[in-house]
Amino acid sequence: MRQAHTVQTVREAEEALMASRPEGALMRAAAGGLAAVCIRLLPRVYGARVVVLVGGGDNGGDALYAGAAIARRGARVRALVAGSAPHAAGLAAFRAAGGAVAAGADAATEIGAAELVVDGLVGIGGRGALREPHATLAALTGEADALVVAVDLPSGIDADTGTVSGPCVRADVTVTFGTHKPGLFVDPGARYVGVVELVDIGLGPRLPAPRVVSPQVADIAALLPEPGPESDKYRRGVLAVAAGSDRYRGAAVLAVGGALRTGVGLLRYVGQQGVATEVVHHWPEAVVSVLDPTDPAGRLPQRVAAWVVGPGRGLHPTAAMELEAVLATDRPVLLDADAITLLAKRPELVSDRTAPTLLTPHAGELSRLLPDSTPAEVEEHRLDHVVRAAERYNCTVLLKGSTTLIAAPGLPVVVNPTGTPLLATAGTGDVLAGAAGALLSAGLSPPDAATCAAYLHGLAARLAHDGAPVSSSDLIGALPVAFAAILGSDSEEGVPARGSKVADGTRGRGGRRG
Numbered sequence: 478m479r480q481a482h483t484v485q486t487v488r489e490a491e492e493a494l495m496a497s498r499p500e501g502a503l504m505r506a507a508a509g510g511l512a513a514v515c516i517r518l519l520p521r522v523y524g525a526r527v528v529v530l531v532g533g534g535d536n537g538g539d540a541l542y543a544g545a546a547i548a549r550r551g552a553r554v555r556a557l558v559a560g561s562a563p564h565a566a567g568l569a570a571f572r573a574a575g576g577a578v579a580a581g582a583d584a585a586t587e588i589g590a591a592e593l594v595v596d597g598l599v600g601i602g603g604r605g606a607l608r609e610p611h612a613t614l615a616a617l618t619g620e621a622d623a624l625v626v627a628v629d630l631p632s633g634i635d636a637d638t639g640t641v642s643g644p645c646v647r648a649d650v651t652v653t654f655g656t657h658k659p660g661l662f663v664d665p666g667a668r669y670v671g672v673v674e675l676v677d678i679g680l681g682p683r684l685p686a687p688r689v690v691s692p693q694v695a696d697i698a699a700l701l702p703e704p705g706p707e708s709d710k711y712r713r714g715v716l717a718v719a720a721g722s723d724r725y726r727g728a729a730v731l732a733v734g735g736a737l738r739t740g741v742g743l744l745r746y747v748g749q750q751g752v753a754t755e756v757v758h759h760w761p762e763a764v765v766s767v768l769d770p771t772d773p774a775g776r777l778p779q780r781v782a783a784w785v786v787g788p789g790r791g792l793h794p795t796a797a798m799e800l801e802a803v804l805a806t807d808r809p810v811l812l813d814a815d816a817i818t819l820l821a822k823r824p825e826l827v828s829d830r831t832a833p834t835l836l837t838p839h840a841g842e843l844s845r846l847l848p849d850s851t852p853a854e855v856e857e858h859r860l861d862h863v864v865r866a867a868e869r870y871n872c873t874v875l876l877k878g879s880t881t882l883i884a885a886p887g888l889p890v891v892v893n894p895t896g897t898p899l900l901a902t903a904g905t906g907d908v909l910a911g912a913a914g915a916l917l918s919a920g921l922s923p924p925d926a927a928t929c930a931a932y933l934h935g936l937a938a939r940l941a942h943d944g945a946p947v948s949s950s951d952l953i954g955a956l957p958v959a960f961a962a963i964l965g966s967d968s969e970e971g972v973p974a975r976g977s978k979v980a981d982g983t984r985g986r987g988g989r990r991g
């Protein structure tokens with residue numbers, strides 16, 4: 478797992494480490510790692526035009542020392558200074574190496590002509606939206622052709638939350654020190670970071686448990702269940718799916734498909750006759766229990782390892798009665814879509830429940846679960862909201878969207894690295910619910926089931942993509958390929974960061990470097 482720590486824990490670990498190291502050793506280690514990445518990125522260092530953006534704190538100090546190292550290799554390095562008092566020793570070293578400070582009035586010309594821009598405006602000491610002149614400099618990097626390397630994190634991202642509340646540097650590479658910061662993993666911040674390189678400055682042993690983790694392919698491979706010789710259909714897990722309605726038949730077919738392609742011992746579909754017929758038409762291996770609409774709780778299948786309830790199910794009283802009956806069992810239950818909307822009116826059904834429960838809302842549904850929040854606020858502060866929901870409902874919550882987050886009380890928040898905008902299409906949530914339900918029925922805990930399902934789901938979308946849009950049915954079809962890619966991978970790497978000049982086309986299936 479890649480780990481991310483809050484600013485406060487990074488500062489505490491740094492302080493403890495600094496006490497045992499000579500003055501300036503940490504910054505030298507950080508700047509050395511930063512310079513090495515920059516030098517590697519430049520096709521030719523001698524004569525290259527490099528601009529370092531320098532704020533008034535130690536982040537600017539890192540940029541100045543790295544600028545000095547690059548200047549010593551013969552590059553033409555100019556500093557644009559934003560803070561009133563840039564790091565004094567760093568500036569002296571920069572000048573001694575042949576670097577020069579450019580006038581603020583030349584900022585646009587300097588950045589426009591640069592091959593490489595190093596963003597040392599603010600790091601973990603940044604607070605709120607960038608002020609001037611930082612904001613203008615950050616905006617100029619967005620228009621430049623140069624490769625942009627962010628120091629510790631792109632200036633403009635809140636390190637702890639990923640919130641971006643104004644102009645923000647859009648980096649091709651972020652060189653971060655000691656540990657990742659949560660804002661590098663979580664949207665909207667995650668969209669600005671490019672490829673993240675972690676430079677070890679010796680903090681490791683002094684860091685506490687992380688606030689956020691992001692799984693790599695080997696983590697998922699270790700969690701996924703594989704049937705052994707002693708498996709039979711009951712031991713492998715019986716999943717009951719209560720999804721779909723006469724109005725939304727597709728939701729049932731997609732949720733069942735997502736579950737079957739993720740692997741269940743036996744799938745029991747529970748629903749009205751018309752939908753059940755449709756499900757069996759698509760998935761003859763599903764066993765059907767036809768629902769009695771006058772007594773939805775009366776005929777719930779009993780020999781069940783886990784439940785999925787909600788996709789396309791509707792909000793009518795029958796659905797509410799069914800939900801209450803399923804939650805009264807001691808089985809793991811996944812609630813999605815309409816079941817979450819119903820739950821918002823009866824939070825105690827889950828908050829008082831002791832059996833494992835997993836909620837899979839999108840931002841709109843999560844805002845219903847937390848009555849004092851709006852969907853826009855959830856999108857802006859995804860990490861805070863998913864944690865609040867997990868605490869309030871005392872269960873695991875998977876927040877769907879640009880970056881899928883999984884929170885459970887007392888555990889670090891998991892950020893799924895495989896997400897892709899390809900998934901923003903109708904029905905993908907139904908497939909995810911089925912996939913996560915299958916993993917619950919196989920005995921995975923809700924956080925592990927959610928983590929693996931989100932990873933598989935995103936990877937399947939990427940693998941199904943051949944240039945044309947990916948439908949939810951394509952996604953189901955690609956789940957076995959995603960499984961094979963994960964289980965066949967010997968790589969410890971994650972999937973590529975999105976939308977970067979550097980990462981494009983450099984890695985292949987299962988996160989392996991091509």
Ligand SMILES: NC(=O)C1=CN([C@@H]2O[C@H](COP(=O)(O)OP(=O)(O)OC[C@H]3O[C@@H](n4cnc5c(N)ncnc54)[C@H](O)[C@@H]3O)[C@@H](O)[C@H]2O)[C@@H](O)CC1
Nearest residue numbers: 503504533534535536599600601602603604606607608629
């Ligand atoms: N503490 C340490 O031991 C180490 C720190 N390192 C570097 O030091 C950084 C942290 O340094 P600092 O604590 O000095 O903080 P930063 O340099 O990240 O930020 C503080 C500076 O930014 C300004 N600032 C804050 N918010 C702003 C805003 N919204 N708009 C404009 N200016 C703003 C402040 O006035 C101050 O000048 C890390 O991110 C990392 O780059 C590394 O050298 C590794 C070692």
Ligand SMILES: [K+]
Nearest residue numbers: 596599628632
């Ligand atoms: K920065």
